[in-house]
Amino acid sequence: MAHKNFRKEDFVKDEGSDLYQVEFRKGNIGEGADLVVERQKEDGEYENLQAEIRRHNDRIFICWSEPFNGKVIFDE
Template sequence: MLNRNFTKAEFILNNENQYQLEFSIKEIGQGSNLTVERKNENGEYETIQAMITRLNDQIFIKWSEPFDGRLIFEK
């Protein structure tokens, strides 16, 4: 399994008032078996159920607020 860390600063507020991250299929594969983990105040990761959508060759991860975390995926 591979992972990609991300920070709060990478989130963009979309027109639905949700914060989202955008990845291409070239970066993380087809998008199957994605796991989103949020870093808590202790520096540990916890799995969350974020909304994940796909449009063309882009994959979007949406949440109500930006957070530091990581995306775990198979490529």
């Protein structure tokens, strides 16, 4: 399993909702069928999230109510 880290600074406020989103290219993390989103806790450990995942053209957006440091895990 491969992963891509992201930081809370990577999130952008979605104009159409109250959510924040971080964007990935489909070519960098695959189709998105088996994505796992993990949030980094203050102690450095990770916890799984049931984050909303949106797709548009060749982009994948991970959406959450607030920005956070984390990673997305995917099959290569």
